[in-house]
Amino acid sequence: MRAEVETGSRLHGGFYYAAGDWNVRWGSIGFYVDNPKFRAAVELSDREQYRGPQELLEYVKKAAKVAGVQGFNVEVHESPPIHRGFGTGTQVLLSLYMAFKALKGEQPEAVEEAALKLGRSRHSGAGTLAFKYGGFVMDAGLPGRPTPLVTLKMPSEWRFVIIIPKIERGLTDEEEESIMEKRQWGNSESNIAFMTSGALRLAAGIARGDLDDALEGLRFVQRGTGILFASVQGGEYRGKLNDLAAEAWRSRVILAQSSWGPAMYTIVENEYEAQGDVMLMKEIMSNVGLSGEVIISPPRNYGASIKIVG
Known part of the structure; x- marks a missing residue:
């Protein structure tokens, strides 16, 4: 069996709230765009096999470890550049974690819970919520489980x-x-x-x-x-x-x-x-x-x- 994963990229819009006297520290907004994409083919294996940008390998290994996978065969077909403002780490981690769990025949947690297990959504929930809903997202504030405050479809012609x-x-x-x-x-x-x-x-x-x-x-x-x-x-x-x-x-x-x-x-x-x-x-x-x-x-x-x- 093989899993084929595809994500968009998260463009961060900024914080609508930060570090005041509410019971949250950060409230963020973001957009999900179709390009650049992350696409990969994922299989379970008895050893670690990887073909793709070297800078993504640490995320592949982390997703496998948290999912309880001992070996994998991952081939990245295309990917946004890392640490360039596209939220690539979150998209790679979540998509591969979900793929590993599915290949193991296990029901994964909700995306929001998986993000916390993977060490994401510490300061912004926009990437996690965009991964799940697409379009435009506002989280309801962090720390804690990323929770949607607003999710909207964007005009398709924009x-x-x-x-x-x-x-x-x-x-x-x-x-x-x-x-x-x-x-x-x-x-x-x-x-x-x-x-x-x-x-x-x-x-x-x-x-x-x-x-x-x-x-x-x-x-x-x-x-x-x-x-x-x-x-x-x-x-x-x-x-x-x-x-x-x-x-x-x-x-x-x-x-x-x-x-x-x-x-x-x-x-x-x-x-x-x-x-x-x-x-x-x-x-x-x-x-x-x-x-x-x-x-x-x-x-x-x-x-x-x-x-x-x-």
Whole structure:
């Protein structure tokens, strides 16, 4: 028997709530996009066999260990880059864990419980909930079991234009953990209000199919999140991404930073507009001395798939 797994990628929208006086510390939002994908074929084996990017092997081994699998044969067909803002670690871990459990003939836990067993969703539940529901997600706050506050299907004609600049990768899991756990985060009431009102406007814009409102809401969430993390990342965005966001705004393009980046993205009305924005995004990168890749993705309004074949 073989399992075929496919996931989308999570683009992080930021935090709508962080480190105030609620009974949660973090409340996050995210989008599930169809590209880039993670696709792999998975089999049980009497030894460890792996073909794919070396940087993913630790996640394959962890998923196998937690699932109680002694050996495996995993072939990765395609994958998003790791630590680039796509939530790849969570997608790989959850999809392979679910595949291993299915191949063993065992009923897996709910996705939310599996994520905790795998050490995910410590600070953001967006990747876990996107894996399960797709579309647009808001968690109900962490720590604890990731629980959906809002799940919405996105207008299918909308497109994400995603920039992947050639700069240093985002934080590893260990680096992020060190920052998020060891710092004593504080947040002003005014900034929390800014973030939460932005998230409400974003969700309402998606529900009504109003892209202008959705983007304005995303801009508010991003600004509030950036203010919170400015002392860590050197501004509202990380490093050179500050220049990229500022240059894009001169063309009235709202760019959002996904997690620690370097992936940045905007949302446009349709495929035609997205094709036109690719050249603009490349020009914007060039204007600030950066190069990189620009990709287009539709929203993925459904979660990951694990299919048993053979």
